Amino acid sequence: MTNAPVASAPKKSSRFNRNNLPTTLIVTLIPVSVALNIVGGYIASALRLPVYLDMIGTAISAIVLGPWWGALVGILTNTGSALITGPVSLPFALVNVVGALLWGYGVRSWGLGRTIPRFFILNIIVAIACTVVAAPIIVLVFGGATGNGADALTGTFLAVGQNLVGSVFSSNILTSLADKIIAGFVALAIIEALPKSLTQNIDIVKATPLKGVLLAVAGVVVGALIVVVFLAITAGS
Amino acid sequence: MSMQGALPVSLIPGDSVLHRVHPLPKMIWVVLYVVVAFMTQNIIVLYGMALLALLLGxxxxxxxxxxxxxxxxxxxxxxxxxxxxxxxxxxxxxxxxAQLGPITLYEDGLYYGLVLLGRIVACLLMALVVVMTTHPSDLFTTLSKLKVPYTLNFMMAMTLQLIPVFQREVGIILSAQKSRGMKGNGFQAVLPSFVPVFVGAIERVQQLSISLESRGFGSAGHKTSYRQVRGKASDWVLAVIAIAAAALLGTVSIMRGGWSVSELLVVEPATAVAVWVVSASVFLGIIAFALILSFRKS
Structure with missing residues (x-):
């Protein structure tokens, strides 16, 4: 048995596995993140929250393991939920991948996790990028519908004369901002509670109580609402 | 998309003809459904596909x-x-x-809306039928036969097993927190519910990782599987028929530029208004119902 292959000799040369975490740990952390993404949506609806919170696992894996592992979590999330809600949700994997790459590179390479304001801005960037990717998919595959309350807003924007892509973008950015900022800060709280062996190499700020974050989220969303309403009215007239 | 209640889909045990079909032809059907559904704009084809899926169900x-x-x-x-x-x-x-106050309704929208809806319905029904009649292990055995990397396969299979485990965990943690006086809904409940679920799960994973390690996960060499999946000749005939039908429908759709039959759908303005009012009210009704639920004391 002396020369049996060792499963998880840390591959230091691999560009993905820079954490020196055993491969088996990564291989098990990824399904957990994927399942948590899917269950996160379930918790959000159990708590009756108006946001999805289905990218927390993506954010955690992107920050803790690396952006490309996060992207894999994103792809597997949508493949997994394709088995539950049908293959039409597959294109949204792209949204998850974009979110993972931004969270991962943002915290690990660009130092956007060092202070609370920086991390807040990172989450806003993620939200905007996700909407930019999601809006065309929503229009092409679902004709503008998402099946949640924001569709009423899309309809209102259409009624005042905004075009379809603009309306979907406008209503999606509002939900996306609230969703991604809250998801980012929940991820931050979870990362802080993780075993130190997983998080020692990451340069990330300590978690902050969610109350202040929620106030800031409300501020950002109201600000965005004013902008998109203004844009819709200008587009309509 | 948010989910209400438990995740509904998994294998429905049974011994029907469909349960006994090899997973590969079934996977081919789903892929072909998606490809054809996105190539065609013909509602007869789309709703025909949905009916066929229902028939298979x-x-x-x-x-x-x-x-x-x-x-x-x-x-x-x-x-x-x-x-x-x-x-x-x-x-x-x-x-x-039609014109409804500030809202203008368009004839093209009704047809194209039905096309989009048909696509979603057809693909969803087919995927659900296949998921409900295929044992997940058979699906993953087939995937590994198709040279899908075994690590990837393992991760996918493990995800599907973890979802119900975590859902149970969430229920337990939410009840435990409520018994300690946590608010059962709203944003104050986010951290006390998410953090224990996630951290507990990730810590448990370390044990799982050691267990995998001890079983030689990731070692090189040929992997065998306890489950054997064998296909009958009739399964492959079904796959070939499906491929031929899909190729035919796909080619016709491309040659006819989407194969739209919107001229067949002649609607009166009153019908369009009725469709709009009904669908908008159904949607708003569902949203209102969800809102009322969320304000009701839990």
Whole structure:
């Protein structure tokens, strides 16, 4: 048995596995993140929250393991939920991948996790990028519908004369901002509670109580609402 | 998309003809459904495909859970129709059909809305029928035969097993926190519920990782599987027929530029208004119902 292959000799040369975490740990952390993404949506609806919170696992894996592992979590999330809600949700994997790459590179390479304001801005960037990717998919595959309350807003924007892509973008950015900022800060709280062996190499700020974050989220969303309403009215007239 | 209640879909045990078909032909059907559905704009083809999937569901004896699971498209479907009537996702010019206060409804939107809805319904029904009549282990054995990397396969299979485990965990943690006086809903409940679930799960994973390690996960060499999946000749005939049908439908759709039959769908303005009012009210009704639920004391 002396020369049996060792499963998880840390591959230091691999560009993905820079954490020196055993491969088996990564291989098990990824399904957990994927399942948590899917269950996160379930918790959000159990708590009756108006946001999805289905990218927390993506954010955690992107920050803790690396952006490309996060992207894999994103792809597997949508493949997994394709088995539950049908293959039409597959294109949204792209949204998850974009979110993972931004969270991962943002915290690990660009130092956007060092202070609370920086991390807040990172989450806003993620939200905007996700909407930019999601809006065309929503229009092409679902004709503008998402099946949640924001569709009423899309309809209102259409009624005042905004075009379809603009309306979907406008209503999606509002939900996306609230969703991604809250998801980012929940991820931050979870990362802080993780075993130190997983998080020692990451340069990330300590978690902050969610109350202040929620106030800031409300501020950002109201600000965005004013902008998109203004844009819709200008587009309509 | 948010989920209400438990995740509905998994294998419905049974011994129907469909349960005994090899997973590979079934996977081919799903892929072909998606490809054809996105190539064609012919509602007869799309709803025909949906009916065929429903028929397969009846053959497989899963029609009841199938329709129950397919119910998730009601909110998105009604919203889709209402939005498409107001702004068709096709190139202008659009034909105006009715005016409802500030809202203009377009004839093109009704047809294209039905196309989009047909796509979603057809693909969803087919995928659900296949998931409900295929044992997950058979699916993953087949995938590994197709040279899908075994690590990837393992991760996918493990995810599907973890979801119900975590759901149970969430229920337990939410009740435990509530018994300690936590508010049962709203944003204050986010951290006390998410953090224990996630951290508990990730810590448990370390044990799992050691267990995998001790079983030689990741070692090189040929992997064998306890489950053996064998296909009958008739399974492959079904796959070939499906490929031929899909190729035919796909080619005709491309040659006819989407094969739209919108001229067949002649609607009166009153019908368009009725469709819009019904779909918008169904959608808003569902949203209002969800809102009322969220304000009700839990």
């Amino acid at each position: 009846i053959i497989g004896g899963v029609v009841k859970p199938l329709l129950k699971a397919a119910f998730i498209i009601v909110p998105i479907g009604s919203s889709l129709l209402a939005l498409q009537l107001m702004a068709p996702a096709v190139e202008q010019p659009w034909t105006q059909i």
